[in-house]
Amino acid sequence: MASTPEPNPQSATPVIVDGWHTASIPSSDPSGQSGESRLLEGLNPQQREAVLYRGQALLIVAGAGSGKTSVLTRRIASLLENREAWPSQILAITFTNKAAAEMRERVGALVGRVAEGMWISTFHSACVRILRREAENFGFTKNFTIYDSSDSRVLIKRIIKEQGADVLGFTPANVSAKISKLKNELADVDSYARNANMEDPNEAAFVQIFRAYTRALTAANAFDFDDLIGQTVYLFRAFPHVAATYQNRFKHVLVDEYQDTNHAQYSLIRELTRPPALDDNALITTSPGASLTVVGDSDQSIYAFRGADIRNIVEFERDFPGAKVILLEQNYRSTQNILTAANSVIANNFDRKDKKLWTAVGDGEKIVGYTGYSGHDEAQFVADEIEKLHREGMPYSSIAVFYRTNAQTRALEEIFIRSALPYRIMGGTKFYERAEIKDAMGYLVSVANPQDTLALRRILNTPKRGIGPATETQLFRFAEDNNLTFREAMREAAALGLGPKVTNAILSLSALLDEGAALVAEGKVADVLSTLVTKSGLIESLRRSHDPQDEARAENIEELIAVAREFERNNPDGELVDFLTEVSLVAAADDLDDSSGTVSLMTLHTAKGLEYDAVFLTGIEEDLLPHRMSASEPGGPAEERRLFYVGITRAKKRLFLSLAMTRAQYGETAVAMPSRYLQEIPGELIEWRQSPGMANSRGGTQPRALNANRTKWNGTDLATKPLTEKRDWPNRITNQVRDNGSLELAAGDRIRHSDFGEGRVQTVTGEGAKRIAHVQFESAGFKKLLIKIAPIEKL
DNA sequence: ATCGCTCGGGTTTTT
DNA sequence: CCCGAGCGAT
DSSP: OOOOOOOOGGGOOHHHHHHHHHSOOOTTOTTOHHHHHHHHTTOOHHHHHHHHOOSSEEEEEEOTTSOHHHHHHHHHHHHHHTTSSOGGGEEEEESSHHHHHHHHHHHHHHHOGGGGGSEEEEHHHHHHHHHHHHGGGGTOOTTOEEEOHHHHHHHHHHHHHHTTGGGGTOOHHHHHHHHHHHHHTTOOHHHHHHHSOTTSHHHHHHHHHHHHHHHHHHHTTEEEHHHHHHHHHHHHHHOHHHHHHHHHHOSEEEESSGGGOBHHHHHHHHHHHSOOBSSTTOOOBSSOOOEEEEEEOGGGOOOGGGTBOTHHHHTHHHHSTTOEEEEEOBOSSSOHHHHHHHHHHHTTSOSSOOOOOBOSSOOOSOEEEEEESSHHHHHHHHHHHHHHHHHTTOOGGGEEEEESSGGGHHHHHHHHHHTTOOEEEOSSSOGGGSHHHHHHHHHHHHHHOTTOHHHHHHHHTSSOOSOOHHHHHHHHHHHHHTTOOHHHHHHTGGGGOOOHHHHHHHHHHHHHHHHHHHHHTTTOHHHHHHHHHHHTSHHHHHHHOSOHHHHHHHHHHHHHHHHHHHHHHHOTTOOHHHHHHHHHTOOTTTTOOGGGOSEEEEEHHHHTTOOEEEEEEOOOBTBBTTBHHHHTSTTHHHHHHHHHHHHHTTEEEEEEEEEESEEEETTEEEEOOBOGGGGGSOGGGEEEEEOHHHHHSTTSOOOTTHHHHHGGGTTOOGGGSOTTOOOOOTTOOOOSOOOOTTOOOOTTOEEEETTTEEEEEEEEESOGGGOEEEEEETTTEEEEEETTTSSEEEO
16 A cells, blocks of 8 residues: 655644755755655665655565665655655664664755654664653653663572572573563563463572562663563553554654564564554554564574564565565675675575675675684784785774674784774773773662662662671661662661661762752753762772772773763753663664774674675684584574674675684683684685695795794694693783883884894884884784884894 | 682673 | 682681
8 A cells, every 4th residue: 555645734843844944855846856866866776666665564675785774764865855754753763873873864964954853763762762751651750770781680690599599500691581582572470470380490480580570670660671672562552542642653664674673673563553543442543554664684684692583574574465575686885706705605594585695896806814823813914904904095994803702802902902003892891881880870870760779789888888788688678678669768777776887878878869869950960970979989989999990990980971971962951861871772883983093893793784895704713603602502503604694794895704723712722613604605715815724734834923933833733732732822912911111112123022023123103102113024024013012122 | 897819600692 | 811709807
């Protein structure tokens, strides 16, 4: 059914009408024709169709790099320009906040400021927005807290301990994984308990834990990540009039990365696109429900572990009868060599619709392969090649290094620092996950949501104020016995008969939180935060500490205050809860800044949706890719292959595949085998600088860094060594903190480097701790070294 | 209540 | 290897 081009008159608020005048539509052309041809400019026939098709359901199968973002943004622009929808009637769901920001910007570039009225956000952000507005319908308040996975785990840990379930083998990790999985399937305690075999003591115990966890969340006025989606679905189903508000509002729902939606997200989309019910009998409807556009590629589904259900996209046509399907196969990103490699790899996944990416840009350069002796050797190769690319004119910001596990960053980082290579790690140990940041946030959360016992207990004795576990338990009991919240119990601390010192500590913390709450009314988030971390002594205690790391922690808190100020600037009307939401929902890829001028390091998962001129895929080894943990899981190896595919297809011009013969893990060194996926790439596409075979045999060419060390283990063939023996690698990075701060180097000096051997300094650049020596080594070639920490000595 | 020591276990990926 | 839990000393 084709939708009729009629803007809903009720939605025409003056603000939006104003917006229309600023849009770049020729006012003499109400049909929008000339605007339309502009929107279709440069698109291929399939892309055009995807922009123009009108109907209830559209699936755009978009291969990697096929220009889906262009299609999506132009489709939205076309809806707006033809006045088929007001901005407020459009809901676009993206995978990350960064993607949302980019889409908003690109739609804005096409149609002007009207774009601001649209909802373009992630599933989680959209649900928070709805929940904040509607929370009061079902026992929450609008200032609820969002628990991240570590918050959930702390809570679950406490519950397991209280119930003595640890002896049954329950751990916070496995319980929270199981609960998350259930919530992604929209199960709750009751529905789970109905089907559970309660004879089984393990099952019964789990149900108890799940129930206690659910109660604790409700009591704390908190949602965990999975609840954000699940509870929104529940809200819509339980309160049809609430659902109707949104069903009436959104006429067009667009979902990106549809292959990675889980059942809860799928259900949310179903609810949103359902025709609104006029009454509770749901018999009479006023409109056909929102039209749905989904974009995805089942070959890029990499989140099954998080409940993503590939069937959502595979069975789209069955779910939405009459749905239109459009395939985008032409790739505008990569060279043909890269695409052929990607196609060959993914073809090994059976049970998929065949899809072949092609490009008109030509073969391009060959893929480069390298096998290092160790993870550090591999990292050195990556660093050297990046330097080479950079000297040839490629900016650091268009280069990225991907890896399967976060643990792999360590070796890369050490080498990059030594090589004075500017880099940024996306995700990993995230800023907001640092203990001191969580502590500081704990104060803010305690002020925003006084019901949040978890936050209160976190800050109760941080910094140390003499309130130990015994006192904490007493307070907790007192609250339970008198039917008070933990926060209220703190105010009544005098009634507990504790020592004067402890009582005083509790009361003054309580008073500080009240002071913070009073400040919130003035709307200055950063001031509230700054007051709390100062008057609580949190910052002071870190500054006074003897631990040298604590100084950095104090600076991190200062940084958080700066983030809050930045938030105030960007959101003049932003409230405390908005700041808390923003902090809770940042994704690994969100803080990506293309203008940073640095190389980006990230996991393969984080890399999805991004593109770079040059891409390094590291650790292409068995047990890493495919990861050991995935090998036994059904569908595991196929998903790992898709992950490899995603990595390959991020590259525009150059692709480097590297692996190591041995890899350090947990301090042990283990032998690594080349990944099975490597063989799936046609051999002629890869130019091996040092192949797995060469690295094993003696006397093969030994390029770069290895020459320098070779003498030290000359004659010991790696293959003859017992595999399990622990050995010191000559180019292993020692953990000791080196400080060459006082070393003076000048052009012409000769130096010796522990890995690269002897060389001559050509120039020295930079100042103080950042002085960099540019050195020509006799056998290892040219290198840049950070003088302060490089393992070098002057000769 | 707090500090410092030892021991054991552990991350595959993330909103 | 690195972190947290658990324990004994202050």
